[in-house]
Amino acid sequence: MRKNTKDDIIRATALLIQEKGYVGTGLKEIIEQSGAPRGSIYYHFPKGKEQIALEAVIWTKEVVRSFIQEELAKHDDALIAIQAFVLDSADRFEENRYFVGVPISALILETASTSEKLRRSCEKAFEAWSQEFMKKLQANGYETAAAEKLGTVINTMIQGALVTALANKHAASLRTVAEMLPFIFKQLLPQK
Amino acid sequence: MRKNTKDDIIRATALLIQEKGYVGTGLKEIIEQSGAPRGSIYYHFPKGKEQIALEAVIWTKEVVRSFIQEELAKHDDALIAIQAFVLDSADRFEENRYFVGVPISALILETASTSEKLRRSCEKAFEAWSQEFMKKLQANGYETAAAEKLGTVINTMIQGALVTALANKHAASLRTVAEMLPFIFKQLLPQK
DNA sequence: GTCTATATTCGGATAGAC
DNA sequence: GTCTATCCGAATATAGAC
Numbered sequence: 537m538r539k540n541t542k543d544d545i546i547r548a549t550a551l552l553i554q555e556k557g558y559v560g561t562g563l564k565e566i567i568e569q570s571g572a573p574r575g576s577i578y579y580h581f582p583k584g585k586e587q588i589a590l591e592a593v594i595w596t597k598e599v600v601r602s603f604i605q606e607e608l609a610k611h612d613d614a615l616i617a618i619q620a621f622v623l624d625s626a627d628r629f630e631e632n633r634y635f636v637g638v639p640i641s642a643l644i645l646e647t648a649s650t651s652e653k654l655r656r657s658c659e660k661a662f663e664a665w666s667q668e669f670m671k672k673l674q675a676n677g678y679e680t681a682a683a684e685k686l687g688t689v690i691n692t693m694i695q696g697a698l699v700t701a702l703a704n705k706h707a708a709s710l711r712t713v714a715e716m717l718p719f720i721f722k723q724l725l726p727q728k
Numbered sequence: 729m730r731k732n733t734k735d736d737i738i739r740a741t742a743l744l745i746q747e748k749g750y751v752g753t754g755l756k757e758i759i760e761q762s763g764a765p766r767g768s769i770y771y772h773f774p775k776g777k778e779q780i781a782l783e784a785v786i787w788t789k790e791v792v793r794s795f796i797q798e799e800l801a802k803h804d805d806a807l808i809a810i811q812a813f814v815l816d817s818a819d820r821f822e823e824n825r826y827f828v829g830v831p832i833s834a835l836i837l838e839t840a841s842t843s844e845k846l847r848r849s850c851e852k853a854f855e856a857w858s859q860e861f862m863k864k865l866q867a868n869g870y871e872t873a874a875a876e877k878l879g880t881v882i883n884t885m886i887q888g889a890l891v892t893a894l895a896n897k898h899a900a901s902l903r904t905v906a907e908m909l910p911f912i913f914k915q916l917l918p919q920k
Numbered sequence: 921g922t923c924t925a926t927a928t929t930c931g932g933a934t935a936g937a938c
Numbered sequence: 939g940t941c942t943a944t945c946c947g948a949a950t951a952t953a954g955a956c
């Protein structure tokens with residue numbers, strides 16, 4: 537009675553990439569983890585593994601993007617909202633079932649020099665997330681240029697902190713990023 | 729007349745991991761790229777691929793650490809020195825022959841959940857680099873706690889910016905990090 | 921220290937039945 | 939849409955000669 541075989545595969549792939557990387561994730565595992573029928577993979581994804589990863593990136597991009605959007609909507613003030621988001625990410629990281637776009641960073645490092653297609657889609661994911669931050673900043677009166685720069689820096693810091701958190705097995709780096717945000721914000725004041 | 733087969737292998741591995749990740753790097757390629765004799769791999773590294781990667785991490789850690797040290801020594805002022813280092817990293821990134829510790833981030837994302845040994849050695853590398861920044865800050869009068877926090881944040885930002893730079897195929901993210909540094913520094917003033 | 925040969929497992933992918 | 943069987947290449951690792 538399964539209707540969403542394709543979605544299941546995409547979801548499972550995103551998770552697996554986050555765990556063991558792109559190359560390290562086998563089609564066999566994807567089938568097992570997704571519960572999808574073995575024979576269905578090449579029906580849904582005629583171009584094989586790369587296509588699955590590509591769609592997993594697009595899926596991750598959207599999931600994270602809308603998650604950021606929701607979280608930021610909870611507070612009017614941009615600084616408070618973004619800080620809360622980062623702190624919340626830290627909590628989720630420690631509760632183990634984090635899912636904060638790590639597969640994108642993993643894919644970039646693995647495939648930046650081997651698959652232009654994947655690299656591009658990862659680039660777009662980062663762009664989309666940065667833009668969510670940017671939009672929030674603009675809504676708080678920040679100039680376009682400042683908001684854009686700040687938005688990308690925030691995304692960059694979060695990605696770096698996630699890698700560090702994985703290395704350290706704890707989320708202190710994310711919390712430190714949250715602490716540093718006010719300092720940057722104060723210097724790029726919105727023009728009232 | 730080769731004397732440093734082992735070092736050649738380690739070096740080549742570090743480069744290859746940076747390019748295609750840990751899983752994506754084959755022993756075959758390591759032999760080819762290093763110019764090492766085919767039969768020598770398991771003589772020098774009885775425990776196989778993981779051992780090679782482990783030593784590549786340690787090697788990378790040291791190379792980058794001493795590089796940071798040298799660069800930071802060029803200016804007395806911590807902010808100026810660290811900014812110069814980041815800007816210099818951006819230049820090297822764009823000149824294509826960058827080598828700034830990317831393999832560590834790649835390894836973390838790939839093996840954090842599969843090899844404790846590798847994860848730990850990566851953690852130590854990040855620690856070593858952060859400490860170089862920290863030492864510089866302390867020499868400029870920053871308190872230990874502030875210096876430590878700042879040092880790790882700087883390393884985190886650089887790693888995030890490198891991933892972003894790989895995604896974007898340009899080093900703007902690194903330059904932006906350099907721009908943001910003064911804002912953070914000003915808020916965590918050294919106690920005179 | 922270095923070599924070749926080989927064992928073994930596993931990867932992604934295809935063909936063709938149902 | 940899904941299945942099984944199978945191909946082919948590549949991977950790491952081992953054994954044993956030189």
